[in-house]
Amino acid sequence: MPELARKDVLGLETMSRQEIELVLHTADSMREVLDRPITKVPALRGRTVLMMFYEPSTRTLASFNLACKNMSADTVSVSKSSSSLVKGESLRDTIQNLESMGADAVVMRHPSAGAPHYIARNIEGSVLNAGDGAHEHPTQGLLDLFTIEQHKGSLEGLKVAIVGDILHSRVARSNIWGLSTMGADVTICGPSTLIPPYVTEIGCTVTHDVREAVTDADVIYVLRIQLERQEGSMFPGAREYRRLFTIDAERISLASPDALLMHPGPMNRGVEITTDVADGAQSVILEQVPNGVAVRMALLYLLLGGGE
Amino acid sequence: MSSEGQLKVKAQIMDGAAIRRSLVRISHEIVEKNKGVQDIVLVGIRRRGVPLSERLGAYIEEFEDVVVPNGSLDITLYRDDLTLRHDRPMVHRTEVPFDITGKTVILVDDVLYTGRTVRAAMDALVDFGRPGTIQLAVLVDRGHRELPIRPDYVGKNVPTSRHEVIEVRVDEIDGIEDVVIMERQEEGAE
Numbered sequence: 001m002p003e004l005a006r007k008d009v010l011g012l013e014t015m016s017r018q019e020i021e022l023v024l025h026t027a028d029s030m031r032e033v034l035d036r037p038i039t040k041v042p043a044l045r046g047r048t049v050l051m052m053f054y055e056p057s058t059r060t061l062a063s064f065n066l067a068c069k070n071m072s073a074d075t076v077s078v079s080k081s082s083s084s085l086v087k088g089e090s091l092r093d094t095i096q097n098l099e100s101m102g103a104d105a106v107v108m109r110h111p112s113a114g115a116p117h118y119i120a121r122n123i124e125g126s127v128l129n130a131g132d133g134a135h136e137h138p139t140q141g142l143l144d145l146f147t148i149e150q151h152k153g154s155l156e157g158l159k160v161a162i163v164g165d166i167l168h169s170r171v172a173r174s175n176i177w178g179l180s181t182m183g184a185d186v187t188i189c190g191p192s193t194l195i196p197p198y199v200t201e202i203g204c205t206v207t208h209d210v211r212e213a214v215t216d217a218d219v220i221y222v223l224r225i226q227l228e229r230q231e232g233s234m235f236p237g238a239r240e241y242r243r244l245f246t247i248d249a250e251r252i253s254l255a256s257p258d259a260l261l262m263h264p265g266p267m268n269r270g271v272e273i274t275t276d277v278a279d280g281a282q283s284v285i286l287e288q289v290p291n292g293v294a295v296r297m298a299l300l301y302l303l304l305g306g307g308e
Numbered sequence: 309m310s311s312e313g314q315l316k317v318k319a320q321i322m323d324g325a326a327i328r329r330s331l332v333r334i335s336h337e338i339v340e341k342n343k344g345v346q347d348i349v350l351v352g353i354r355r356r357g358v359p360l361s362e363r364l365g366a367y368i369e370e371f372e373d374v375v376v377p378n379g380s381l382d383i384t385l386y387r388d389d390l391t392l393r394h395d396r397p398m399v400h401r402t403e404v405p406f407d408i409t410g411k412t413v414i415l416v417d418d419v420l421y422t423g424r425t426v427r428a429a430m431d432a433l434v435d436f437g438r439p440g441t442i443q444l445a446v447l448v449d450r451g452h453r454e455l456p457i458r459p460d461y462v463g464k465n466v467p468t469s470r471h472e473v474i475e476v477r478v479d480e481i482d483g484i485e486d487v488v489i490m491e492r493q494e495e496g497a498e
Contacts, residue, residue: 003395003396004396022398025398026398026399028401029382029399029400029401029402030399032401032402032403033385033402036435036436037435037436037437038435038436040435041385041386041432041435042385042386042431043384043385043386043387043390046391071385298399301385301396301399302396305390305396306390306391306393306394306395306396
């Protein structure tokens with residue numbers, strides 16, 4: 001019986017191909033649950049999940065909440081502004097207190113890379129990383145793999161172009177690990193100041209020419225330009241970025257005719273992607289959202305479903 | 309399972325021909341009891357209920373010249389022992405691509421034992437709509453019910469002890485067609 005032999009889901013860097021395949025298979029079953037008139041199953045009745053979001057989030061928070069409710073788990077939400085953190089309580093004390101109230105899992109988003117890992121070492125319950133700094137966003141990575149697999153059947157050998165600010169993107173990092181593990185060929189494209197050196201070490205191709213990156217691609221993954229994270233002189237400016245890297249109809253026409261266009265949201269329309277392309281026939285951006293709920297239901301089941 | 313001793317085949321209770329005759333009879337009984345096949349839908353419980361349900365559908369089509377909708381149900385997420393088990397059973401896809409509200413739903417499974425699977429299946433089913441009637445068809449009823457559940461159609465009643473295991477094997481999954489009764493060997497005994 002294949003199992004997810006881990007307590008936590010912290011990143012895709014350490015997840016094996018077999019584990020990813022199990023998550024994607026389970027997510028496919030969960031996707032069907034979302035199409036039913038009643039989208040709730042009793043599998044996780046009596047389980048409690050803590051939502052700790054120390055950074056703004058719409059999609060991921062709503063998606064995790066929906067996933068918990070669809071699985072019949074109860075949720076308790078704690079946000080940074082309303083928590084005792086502002087009174088000076090340490091993260092570890094906060095979480096240990098909340099765990100002693102009976103939480104079985106913690107879903108955590110935090111501005112500091114490694115915060116969920118620190119918590120995972122200090123509590124017995126499962127920890128799901130919902131984004132830690134610029135490090136990883138594993139559930140986003142898994143839902144992207146799932147979306148691609150649903151369309152292409154398999155990830156093996158697919159040519160995937162990831163375009164944008166790689167340096168500040170936890171989504172890019174999780175996708176790069178996940179796609180590489182599953183046997184896809186990943187090409188990274190963006191301004192040279194925003195491409196970290198590690199990507200060539202793990203076998204990605206790097207280019208600064210967007211036309212070269214998207215030519216014959218099976219998947220074009222456009223990243224959000226995180227204007228709030230840009231500091232110093234790393235970002236060339238929106239106008240220059242637009243001219244060199246924006247994904248528009250002309251550039252997408254160089255890709256394979258049935259190429260998928262993806263974006264993790266929220267989009268800066270007219271900056272990294274043009275509106276006609278974002279809403280065009282090849283875009284699966286809106287599918288990524290329900291797929292995210294299915295993937296999170298699958299992870300909750302695989303971490304909390306069995307007995308102890 | 310291995311910690312509870314090895315399973316050994318004790319006897320064959322049905323061969324391929326016996327399975328076929330039982331399913332042919334059950335398909336006639338379904339049509340007879342419901343006075344036709346109007347509003348009937350078949351839903352097999354994964355795993356081995358699914359091929360059995362498909363075969364019942366094929367026989368009904370053969371006799372009545374009507375195609376009956378056929379679905380499949382994975383009951384994992386509805387199990388009442390989910391938090392008691394040490395493993396996490398794989399969740400497979402459920403396929404009920406038709407409306408069951410007001411319909412006569414024939415649930416199909418290979419073996420009826422405690423009734424807990426059927427309880428879970430009925431819970432799953434009502435999440436898809438409100439059936440007019442739910443009926444239960446099983447190839448083997450081995451007794452030892454733990455819930456107030458009874459079958460409407462039975463291939464064969466097989467009195468068993470709780471130490472025994474009934475295994476239905478079908479071509480589609482096992483590459484062999486029979487029903488065998490197996491017994492747990494005592495630990496250490498050869």
